[in-house]
Amino acid sequence: MDTASSRPRGLRLRLRHLRDRLLVTLCLVALVLAVVPLVWVLWEVVGVGVRHLSWEFLTTLPRPPTVGGGGWANAIVGSVVVVGMAMLMGAPVGIATGIYMSEYGDNPLGKSARFLSEVLAGLPSIVAGIVAYGLIVVTMGRFSAVSGAVALALLFIPIVAITTQEALKMVPGHQREASYALGVSEAGTTLSVVLPAAMGNVLTGIMIATARIAGETAPLLFTAFNSRYWMEGIDRPTATIPVNIYAYAISPFEHWHQQAWAGALVLLAMVLALNAVARSLWARRARFMAGH
């Protein structure tokens, strides 16, 4: 890097440059230390998971550990249903909150909604589970898919609210002004000018939030609980992939441990795919918007 003119001459200067190099090396070591566990986890999950992943695993019901075989089809369906319900409950609230914070939020309500959304997004997920447990499980007298969905919706809403606000803020102000100048109402401007322009990023935010709640386990342990059968209704205990991974991993059966790895592979593939697609879309749009 050094050209002849900038090459350090004195010993002291040389030491300073040496220290510069040394500390950059330390920073590189830090990066490696963070990336190693990631690669390692991916390696194990893919390596072990692939060996035990099968058509049977994806399409059949669990069987007793002593029999062998069986699959997690009910948990896969359960996860899709619980996460889907959480999205249906959470998306309208989250998007509306994001719209308010971005378009009309320059007031105490908008600011406190933003602040509390950020605080809620960092909240222990198990607390959301306790709230849903008290509100629904205790009242209904049994574990249910819907109580799990409520717990996940509590985690979903703040993330969607924040990402929606960020997405709408990227839309240039002159588009709103142009719309108002044409006599379009507030609702019309937001719904037919600002929201369509930001729609891609709003959906990206929803994907990121979905990836986050799809992997949540703690809030489901005592809400959706678990089941060995096909889902019988949203008011019944329901198996989900993350809870199954936990239950199978802490069981004493080798065969169940293997299934836990296969389940982890399914979950990780879903979560990482959602994230990768969402983040690459967001990055491209952000660059596009910045360029104009």
Next chain:
Amino acid sequence: MSRSVAPLPGRDGRVRRHLRQRWFRYATGALALLVVTVVLLIVQQLWVQSRPTWSEWGLGFLVRTDWDPVQGEFGALPFIAGTLLTSLMALLIAVPISLGIAILLSEYAPRGLRDPLIFVVELLAAVPSVVFGLWGIFVLAPLVQRHVMPAVAGSPLGLLPFFGEPGPGYTLFTASLILAVMIIPIIASLSREALMAVPRDQKEAALALGATRWEATRHVILTYAKGGIFSAAVLGLGRALGETMATTMTIGNRVNLTWDYFQSGYSMTAIIANELREAASEIHVSSLVAIGLVLFLISFLLNSVGRLLLMRTNAPGT
């Protein structure tokens, strides 16, 4: 002249037109208000469900050390201690590593390399906690038991009272390691934002005075971004405290009041995850929820402080 002008709308008309123009603002505002009230709902739920415990032992519940569901004896101290010990150790490990990553990404990495690296660090944040837990049980814990704990015990660190005889693989130490891995992404990305917010001319001035890149980073950038880095650590601590599955699966789940990291312990989240679903007596449920309330209050406090500091330090013009 006045006859040709349409009659001024009355009060009613004005209200109606006002509503017609503003209904959307009020409708979305109502839902934003709902988000604000969710926080109150959480506090109310946790408080109502945990009342029996507070009326039985009051704040003394926080320092009681017994946990015996059969005898009806409950106390939170072993869990609070386990959570604090593991989270603080995780922070101690994660902050230097995160800071190194942040400096590398904001000051040194070439533009073409920066985005992919940020992407990788963010993927780390996307791995579900239960997957880390699975890896912890079957890969990390055996490794820690066979190699890492004996190595630490044999080094000068082993003289500290925090490291006793190497025990089984499922210990406070193993849980701390997993927590450290899990909070690195959030601390690294918030620190990076703090570093990038430093005005470039400050750094360029230092370089122009003959500072090496590292000297400019240390004396100018880090000094400038101190507040942002501190709040990143506070928010990271908040994450570590509330992390459930990876901790539950590696901490050992033994009610054990100790500061020896090489022993099994318990955390606030782990006891709730393990027992709430099967708790039979009212006082058992309420004691678990009481621990949840304490957890909520600590994490709410840390998150609020962290966010407020972040807003102040990252605000333009400061």
